[in-house]
Amino acid sequence: xxxxxxxxxxxxxxxxxxxxxGGRNFITQPIMVGFIVxxxxxxxxxxxxxxxxxxxxxxxxxxxxxxxxxxAMTGSLLGVAFVINAGASAESAxxxxxxxxxxxxxxxxxxxxxxxxxxxxxxxxxxxxxxxxGIERVHWMTGLGMAAMLGILVMISYAAGSNAMSAVLNAxxxxxxxxxxxxxxxxxxxxxxxxxxxxxxKSNVHIFLCGFALVAYSKLPILGVAIFGVVLAMILVQAEKxxxxxxxxxxxxxx
Amino acid sequence: MMTxxxxxxxxxxxxxxxxxxxxxxxxxxxxxxAYAYAMIPILKKLYTTKEKMAEALKRHLAxxxxxxxxxxxxxxxxxxxxxxxxxxxxxxxxxINQTKVALMGPISGIGDAFFWGxxxxxxxxxxxxxxxxxxxxxPILFFLIYNIPAFAIRIGLMNAGYKxxxxxxxxxxxxxxMSRILKGAxxxxxxxxxxxxxxxxxxxxxxxxxxxxxxxxxxxxxxxxMPCLTSLLxxxxxxxxxxxxxxxxxxxxxxxxxxxxxxxxxxxxx
Numbered sequence: 001x002x003x004x005x006x007x008x009x010x011x012x013x014x015x016x017x018x019x020x021x022g023g024r025n026f027i028t029q030p031i032m033v034g035f036i037v038x039x040x041x042x043x044x045x046x047x048x049x050x051x052x053x054x055x056x057x058x059x060x061x062x063x064x065x066x067x068x069x070x071x072a073m074t075g076s077l078l079g080v081a082f083v084i085n086a087g088a089s090a091e092s093a094x095x096x097x098x099x100x101x102x103x104x105x106x107x108x109x110x111x112x113x114x115x116x117x118x119x120x121x122x123x124x125x126x127x128x129x130x131x132x133x134g135i136e137r138v139h140w141m142t143g144l145g146m147a148a149m150l151g152i153l154v155m156i157s158y159a160a161g162s163n164a165m166s167a168v169l170n171a172x173x174x175x176x177x178x179x180x181x182x183x184x185x186x187x188x189x190x191x192x193x194x195x196x197x198x199x200x201x202k203s204n205v206h207i208f209l210c211g212f213a214l215v216a217y218s219k220l221p222i223l224g225v226a227i228f229g230v231v232l233a234m235i236l237v238q239a240e241k242x243x244x245x246x247x248x249x250x251x252x253x254x255x
Numbered sequence: 256m257m258t259x260x261x262x263x264x265x266x267x268x269x270x271x272x273x274x275x276x277x278x279x280x281x282x283x284x285x286x287x288x289a290y291a292y293a294m295i296p297i298l299k300k301l302y303t304t305k306e307k308m309a310e311a312l313k314r315h316l317a318x319x320x321x322x323x324x325x326x327x328x329x330x331x332x333x334x335x336x337x338x339x340x341x342x343x344x345x346x347x348x349x350x351i352n353q354t355k356v357a358l359m360g361p362i363s364g365i366g367d368a369f370f371w372g373x374x375x376x377x378x379x380x381x382x383x384x385x386x387x388x389x390x391x392x393x394p395i396l397f398f399l400i401y402n403i404p405a406f407a408i409r410i411g412l413m414n415a416g417y418k419x420x421x422x423x424x425x426x427x428x429x430x431x432x433m434s435r436i437l438k439g440a441x442x443x444x445x446x447x448x449x450x451x452x453x454x455x456x457x458x459x460x461x462x463x464x465x466x467x468x469x470x471x472x473x474x475x476x477x478x479x480x481m482p483c484l485t486s487l488l489x490x491x492x493x494x495x496x497x498x499x500x501x502x503x504x505x506x507x508x509x510x511x512x513x514x515x516x517x518x519x520x521x522x523x524x525x
Contacts, residue, residue: 023274023409024323025402026375031382035394045389052386052393055379109282116281117508123288127316130309132295135316139292143278179516182524185457186511187282189493190504191318192452194284195356197498198317198349199445207442211449216483222450223364229357229446233439241435 002159004041004081009155011040012077016147019073030054030076037080046090050080053090054097071108074154075101081158099166100157106172107153109180111146113187119145207232259421261300261338268296269330270413276323283504285320290355293326297334301341311337314352321359322366324409329355329362331416339424350437357440360447369408374401456486461525 015036019028026032034051038044054076079097083090119142126134157165200208214220214228272293279288294315302308321329333351340346378401386393460473477484496502496510518524 020278020280021275023406024277025405026378026398029379029397031379031386031397032394034386035391044391048386048391048393049389052383055383055386112280113282113512114508116279117283117505119279120281120283120288121505123291123316124313127291127312128309130305130307130312132299132308132312135288135291135312136295139275139279139288142281142288143275175519176516178525179512179519182458182515182519183512184282185459186489186493186515187508188455189452189490190497190507190511191282191284192448192456192490193494193497194504195318195448196445196494199353199356199441199448200494204441204445207445208449208452211446212453212483212487213449213481215450215453216481216486219454220450221364222360222447222454223368225447225450226361226364226443229360229443229450232446233442236442237435237439240438 004085005155005159007040008037008077008081008158009151011036012074012154013147013151015073015077016150017144020143020147028073030058030072033073033076034080037077038084041081041084043084046084047080050083050090050093051076054079054093057094070098070101071104071150072101074104074150074157077154078157078162082162096162099162099169100153103157103165103169104150104153106177106180107149108146109184111149113180113184115145116142259338260341261297261334261417265296265300266331266334266413266417269293269334270327270410272296273326273330273409273413276321276326283508284316284318286326287316287319290319290326290330291315293330294333294337297330297337301337307341310348314348317352317355319355319359320363322363322370324370324405325362325366325412327409327413328416329358331413331418332358332420335417335420335424338421347434347437350440353437353440353444356444356448360451370405374404452490453483453486456489458485458489459525460485460523462523 015028015033019025027036031048031051031054034047034049034054035044036047038047038051041047054072058070058072058076075097076093078100079093082088082096083093088096119138123135123138126132126138196208210232211225211229215225220228272295273289275292276286276289279292280286291312294311298308298311298315302311315333319329332354336346336351336354340348340351378397381400382393382397384393385396458474460477462473463470464473464476465471474485481487493507496507497504515524
């Protein structure tokens with residue numbers, strides 16, 4: 001039991017690294033996870049079938065807006081492992097997978113929101129000193145830390161069993177979970193503020209507001225925003241060009 | 256005119272490193288560290304002094320997010336611009352980041368539609384059909400159908416971005432044209448950031464107010480004045496804190512979390 005738990009933990013770690021350092025190649029999708037856990041636990045056929053079942057189940061749970069869905073990787077890894085271990089049906093994998101997927105999501109959000117921000121500060125300091133090796137190191141540490149966290153979570157979860165995980169999930173007070181979700185909606189404002197610091201000024205704040213209002217009222221997707229943005233930029237630049245041309249006496253050979 | 260300092264090898268190294276696009280991701284600045292990481296082979300070649308390197312690293316650590324496989328298009332353009340900046344003292348380096356910001360929205364819009372909306376759906380449809388019968392071809396086909404075009408596009412976009420950037424810079428030598436383009440890029444960038452603020456910054460004030468007949472939440476009330484008004488207020492306060500009051504980002508993060516949890520405890524936020 002402990003041996004399998006360690007093996008699954010290492011598998012989770014490896015899958016995270018291959019996925020996220022390897023160009024988001026979807027090796028952590030349930031269909032792939034089922035296949036690999038099947039290989040690891042010596043029941044390839046069950047692994048593939050349960051993986052495909054979970055793939056379709058999680059398909060409906062893809063991100064809506066900025067909300068990240070329950071973590072399909074940890075969920076399906078343990079779901080498949082429990083099914084192979086207990087000889088349960090493919091459908092029951094989802095019931096076993098969901099509490100762990102939800103718990104993993106809370107951990108992931110915490111990592112993305114806070115641990116990653118701590119690493120961010122380190123990276124800023126290295127940049128200040130022109131130390132590119134330091135940034136390379138921090139980049140790897142951030143990613144490996146996330147993989148290690150999920151690996152350990154998978155290991156403990158398998159050793160403790162699915163019921164124990166549900167109990168842990170229920171023990172976290174509701175308001176803390178809600179509060180963390182609220183915070184996730186606020187954090188991007190920090191990144192945007194840092195970005196706007198170099199661009200925003202009194203003379204162009206209306207352009208920012210224009211983009212904001214467009215999305216607020218129309219919920220236009222980002223590509224649509226970009227198209228309107230290009231048009232607006234062209235109009236404004238063109239207008240300025242005509243103004244300077246008239247003032248300079250019409251000598252213009254740029255285009 | 257430019258003599259190319261960057262070689263095919265430097266660009267290839269950057270392509271390989273672009274695979275870490277989501278590796279060091281975080282909510283605050285998202286893919287910024289991965290972007291800097293992928294630019295390092297290029298920066299190492301172009302800048303030899305610590306000061307120049309520090310400036311360049313700081314530029315590339317600004318907020319950044321894009322569809323993973325499409326990052327190389329931005330990297331290619333940044334590489335061409337950094338190359339120009341390293342040779343031409345008068346080159347306005349703020350243009351490098353502004354171009355990046357202006358392009359990340361459109362690139363992600365197209366990229367997400369392709370990768371999440373098209374390739375992934377096709378790969379899943381084919382893969383699960385086989386896999387549900389326990390056929391090993393299922394996961395294998397899923398992986399190949401998605402990744403072969405994904406990696407081909409990743410590699411192609413680096414070369415396209417670099418060529419586009421170099422060709423563009425050599426035709427825009429004229430100072431006036433360059434400053435107009437820069438102005439256009441700033442307008443586009445600000446416009447897109449404004450739009451992203453409305454879609455990515457969220458705050459729901461669930462505290463209810465009642466005028467006797469109707470009960471509604473404060474967010475509903477504010478949204479009836481203008482949708483996403485709370486997002487705008489959150490941005491304005493954050494901007495005030497970080498830019499005007501020069502608060503540290505980490506302090507801001509802790510403050511936001513405390514407010515969120517306390518707000519949730521009293522049932523005001525949710």
